[in-house]
Amino acid sequence: MNSTNFRMPARRLATVAAATTLAAGPAVLGGASAAHATGEQGRASAVVLRTGLDVSLLGRTANVPLAVALNEVQAPRSARKTALTATLDGVDGGRPFDVLAAETADAKATVTDGTAEATTELAHAKVHVPGLPLLSLIEIEGVTSKATCEAGKTPTASSNLLGAVTVLGKKVTVTAGGPTDVKVPGVGEVRLDLSTNATTSRSAAATALQLRVSVDPLKLGVAAVEGTLTLAKATCEAPPAPAASAAPPAEAKPQGEVKPQGEAKPQGGPAKEAGLAETGGGSLTPYLAGGALALLVAGGAAAASARRRG
Numbered sequence: 001m002n003s004t005n006f007r008m009p010a011r012r013l014a015t016v017a018a019a020t021t022l023a024a025g026p027a028v029l030g031g032a033s034a035a036h037a038t039g040e041q042g043r044a045s046a047v048v049l050r051t052g053l054d055v056s057l058l059g060r061t062a063n064v065p066l067a068v069a070l071n072e073v074q075a076p077r078s079a080r081k082t083a084l085t086a087t088l089d090g091v092d093g094g095r096p097f098d099v100l101a102a103e104t105a106d107a108k109a110t111v112t113d114g115t116a117e118a119t120t121e122l123a124h125a126k127v128h129v130p131g132l133p134l135l136s137l138i139e140i141e142g143v144t145s146k147a148t149c150e151a152g153k154t155p156t157a158s159s160n161l162l163g164a165v166t167v168l169g170k171k172v173t174v175t176a177g178g179p180t181d182v183k184v185p186g187v188g189e190v191r192l193d194l195s196t197n198a199t200t201s202r203s204a205a206a207t208a209l210q211l212r213v214s215v216d217p218l219k220l221g222v223a224a225v226e227g228t229l230t231l232a233k234a235t236c237e238a239p240p241a242p243a244a245s246a247a248p249p250a251e252a253k254p255q256g257e258v259k260p261q262g263e264a265k266p267q268g269g270p271a272k273e274a275g276l277a278e279t280g281g282g283s284l285t286p287y288l289a290g291g292a293l294a295l296l297v298a299g300g301a302a303a304a305s306a307r308r309r310g
Helices: 010-036 285-309
Strands: 043-057 062-066 073-075 079-081 085-088 097-112 115-127 138-150 156-167 170-172 180-184 188-199 203-215 223-237
Touching: 043 138, 073 079, 073 097, 073 115, 138 203, 156 188, 156 223, 170 180
Parallel strands: 043 115, 138 223, 156 203
Antiparallel strands: 043 062, 043 073, 043 097, 043 223, 079 097, 085 097, 097 115, 115 138, 115 223, 138 156, 156 170, 180 188, 188 203, 203 223
């Protein structure tokens, strides 16, 4: 491979190097900005029903965890589920057991540019637990929850209870002011918390109903159930706010008109050399005079040489 190298004077090389650095500056800065871009997305999740229950069978000699999640979805990849029943096997004499049945059970999680959002909706739903095949643990007409997180904005969380609530066969009034306790002799007790909503600077969580369950029909121990149950929960986490762009460089402002300075005035005091004051000369006069004398001598020598050649 042929190559040709040119050497450049040091002064010129320094000038070109400085110009190259200035020209490359925007590209270098742009590369650093791209390297720090994370591309992180927001997150969202929704679930219609989640249980964390322990079922004790045969006089508490066998414990079966009852962990069920209905229509649980998560994003960044947007998703939606609308199944209407949740069934569990192995806790009712080997027969399938319906934990929840509803007319509407919708969970949706979405992440788009700058926004993460989750919503749930549950309507005309009944929840059952083992040991109470004919009596619903809870019946609801409708609940909804929603969590929205937008980059650079305050997240929001909201949940609503629509219509009546029936717990262990008793209609109850649930308020957001505190838990509601329902006790049924010979059956058990349930504690309900309504609309548990929470937000931080970047996240939000909305839960329509949270139940604490302790059921042991007639204290027979045939099927004792304890634990928690959540209905209609939505959560989100906002994507990072976009970094503030650097301010554009200020435009150079004119400094005003350059005024003519007039004739240059001597900056030093009067010359002290003899004869310079009378002729109006300055400190450069001796050098100018010496240069003129050298020119005269050189001219005379050239003329003499010409005469000799002639």
